[in-house]
Amino acid sequence: MTQDEQKRAVAAAAIQHIPVGSIVGVGTGSTANYFIDELAKIKHKIEGAVASSDATAQRLKSHGIEVLDLNNVTDIPVYVDGADEITQHLHMIKGGGGALTREKIVAAVARRFICITDQTKLVDVLGNFPLPIEVIPMARSYVAREIVLLGGHPALRQGFTTDNGNVILDVHGMQIMNPVELETKLNQITGIVTNGLFARRGANLLLLGTNEGVKTVTL
Numbered sequence: 001m002t003q004d005e006q007k008r009a010v011a012a013a014a015i016q017h018i019p020v021g022s023i024v025g026v027g028t029g030s031t032a033n034y035f036i037d038e039l040a041k042i043k044h045k046i047e048g049a050v051a052s053s054d055a056t057a058q059r060l061k062s063h064g065i066e067v068l069d070l071n072n073v074t075d076i077p078v079y080v081d082g083a084d085e086i087t088q089h090l091h092m093i094k095g096g097g098g099a100l101t102r103e104k105i106v107a108a109v110a111r112r113f114i115c116i117t118d119q120t121k122l123v124d125v126l127g128n129f130p131l132p133i134e135v136i137p138m139a140r141s142y143v144a145r146e147i148v149l150l151g152g153h154p155a156l157r158q159g160f161t162t163d164n165g166n167v168i169l170d171v172h173g174m175q176i177m178n179p180v181e182l183e184t185k186l187n188q189i190t191g192i193v194t195n196g197l198f199a200r201r202g203a204n205l206l207l208l209g210t211n212e213g214v215k216t217v218t219l
Contacts, residue, residue: 006118006209007082011035013207013214014080014116020045023073025106026060027081028053028099031116035080036060050076052106053099054163070106079110083117083198084129090115090203090219091179095132095196098162104194107201115203119210126179130155130170132196137167139191146189147171150182166193 001009011034018024018039026036026049036056039049040063048066050073051057057067081103083092092115094100107113131152135143144154152171160168176182179199186195206217 001209001211003118003120007031007116008034009214010116010118010207010209011038014114015039015042017078017080017112017114017205018042018046019077021047022077023047023068023075024049025076025079025081025110026051026056027079027103027106028056029082029097031082031118032056032080033059035116036063036065039063040065050106050109052081052103053097056099070109073109076106076110078112078114079107080114080116081107083115083121083203084196085123085126086115086117086121086203086206087123087126088217090206090217091126091197091199092202093126093129093131093196094198095134095168096129098132098134098157098160098168100132100196101134101162101164101194104198104201107198112205113201113203115206117206117208119208122208126176126197127174130172131174131176132157133169133171133186134162134164134166134193134195135169136191136193140167140169143189143191144169150174150185164193
């Protein structure tokens with residue numbers, strides 16, 4: 001199977017985990033887009049969706065799926081999203097598309113997080129993919145200096161502004177042996193809105209696209 005075929009396969013497999021009549025949390029990115037296309041086939045069976053980005057909201061609406069404001073939602077049974085990297089412990093790096101803050105918010109509300117990825121995203125140790133960090137613009141230089149003290153090499157994502165009006169620092173050169181600890185440390189740096197480590201609230205289930213088909217990984 002090609003990478004795109006693996007993404008389509010896990011997107012289709014995720015539909016089996018969507019409760020009838022539920023509100024679905026939907027992530028951002030190429031794999032999430034395949035999931036949205038699959039979700040459109042059962043849109044009559046769900047109440048609506050909460051989007052993790054403006055781009056996702058637009059794609060959902062284009063399929064006739066109602067997009068709900070998270071402030072008006074009290075229960076999201078399932079959140080479905082991809083990852084840039086994921087370990088067997090279901091810790092992730094996310095934010096390659098720049099939507100990490102809203103993704104983390106929707107994931108926090110959801111009772112279950114189902115990660116859908118192709119096999120290239122499964123790693124032993126996080127950090128080969130640069131860790132995205134959303135930063136308040138005026139704090140960019142200060143945050144970068146603090147990240148250097150932690151052993152990272154931050155680079156401003158050029159020409160990019162998040163849906164929240166902030167900038168992204170992509171942190172290179174980190175082998176993240178304890179993602180929960182690093183996520184906590186980064187959260188304590190003033191000026192960081194969110195970091196792309198999803199470890200304190202990792203995935204509950206991984207649907208992994210492989211050459212042999214979709215594999216299910218749980219803790």
